[in-house]
Amino acid sequence: MPESAAPFGRLAVVGLGLIGSSIARGARRYGLAETIVAVDRDAGVRDRVRELGLADLVTDAAEMGVAEADLVILCVPVGAVGAVAAAIAPHLKPGAVLSDVGSVKGSVVAAVLPHLPDGVAFVPGHPVAGTEYSGPDAGFSTLFSNRWCILTPPEGTDAEAVARVRGFWEGLGAIVETMTPEHHDLVLAITSHVPHLIAFNIVGTAADLEEVTQSEVIKFSAGGFRDFTRIAASDPTMWRDVFLTNKDAVLEMLGRFNEDLSALARAIRWEDGEALHALFTRTRAIRRGIVAMGQETAAPDFGRRPSED
């Protein structure tokens, strides 16, 4: 539980998408920084950030945007983190803390550490939260409320810097856990990356069928398919980078998934009703655990209402 969030003087958010703009909104709402600087290379995004009043300063020049910052959070796709770190590193002030929000941590640590100047701590982070929407308009200040944020500080990282980043995330309402980048990448491969992969995949499979029209897929999607389309509507660039940078863990977990799926297909082919019933009973219990832990709604059907209601 947060006692009092250690505020940072100047916060620079690099990349004002769903996550970055939610951090900016939350930092302002919960008083976690005195000044908020928004850095984005996209002119359209900068315009929206100005119109929405998300930051005190808005710039496309990352080097200048981060120069006086006490906390810099990189909120760009993981494939871009290395290049951005290289560009801003010489401009970070001594005592500054650098962080990020990438869904993959091993590759981010490897990409950032070589550029890190003396006197700057790098505390990689990953808030396990999001929606299927992208961009500065999609963010909201409570996105991280009661969601986990995982920190993966490399060995030897200044403990005080880790504590300050922890305090920042707790100030945003998150629950903070610390683990190694390697373990993070394994855990997220099964809880996030492979689920996204199979969601993208089945939506693609359904779209490509010849015997079943796309119109039929859409009409009868309430039978289960539509649940998958939400995460299959997530940001394409972000997810491309996730799979390319967490390749080994994703392929390993996908291998496990495939083995289990083969066994399940075999149970269907040989009409082993007992094996099917046993698995389906076991999986029901997992959801109860997620609901009990406050990570999911208990309302039927996610509590959703069709769009015309």
Place this chain on the structure above:
Amino acid sequence: MPESAAPFGRLAVVGLGLIGSSIARGARRYGLAETIVAVDRDAGVRDRVRELGLADLVTDAAEMGVAEADLVILCVPVGAVGAVAAAIAPHLKPGAVLSDVGSVKGSVVAAVLPHLPDGVAFVPGHPVAGTEYSGPDAGFSTLFSNRWCILTPPEGTDAEAVARVRGFWEGLGAIVETMTPEHHDLVLAITSHVPHLIAFNIVGTAADLEEVTQSEVIKFSAGGFRDFTRIAASDPTMWRDVFLTNKDAVLEMLGRFNEDLSALARAIRWEDGEALHALFTRTRAIRRGIVAMGQETAAPDFGRRPSED
């Protein structure tokens, strides 16, 4: 659009689970039957049906329950439809209409037709609607509102009987479409059965990992995994029967899914970022189609709120 629902005098619902109890509630609310008879072999279910006041008559004797009915709807797992049809068939009155709500239609038609007495029409149906909850308490009268209901009348079925069943479902708020049982089973294999199968599967895979604890899977489920747990929490008996009775179509569609997944794994292994990005962009569009057709909410994250909100 419904003009005026053709009401039936006496409606018998056999099996008062999520679907059956929703039909009973809807039939009463929208005035689609004068008398509602609830038939269930489970004493606990019958007690709840009485307490909830869902029917005018409640009985465990299917033969008696259906004797005077003008419309009989079987709402039991598809694996049980044949046995129930055999038991009630001799007791159906001439002119009665028999229907069902099974998620598989080919096997249901094959199981019911041999028992069908002269003068009774069989109009198989499948409302594509549901939640992850089961039992008479889980039902609600608007479950079918703006959802498709597919009718698969065998060749030669009395057209008036089909029209009356159509009117009944339209009275419940559903949109009715007619197709062959074979096409239904193919369409639903990809829009419902395979999605359930891979959801059950990944939840099982995650639960069995040794390197990642079940507690970690639950904590970090907001990264995508939890979306799958909803349909993996669906009724085990119903789903066992679906896979056993729609085996061929499920294995065929699963084969397509697997081919596509292999190609996707290969794109990851060979770091083909363009192929990944192209697929992820394409899948985004499908969800927009589902939202536009009113089959899904446009609210971020299904509009859900965590359980403690």
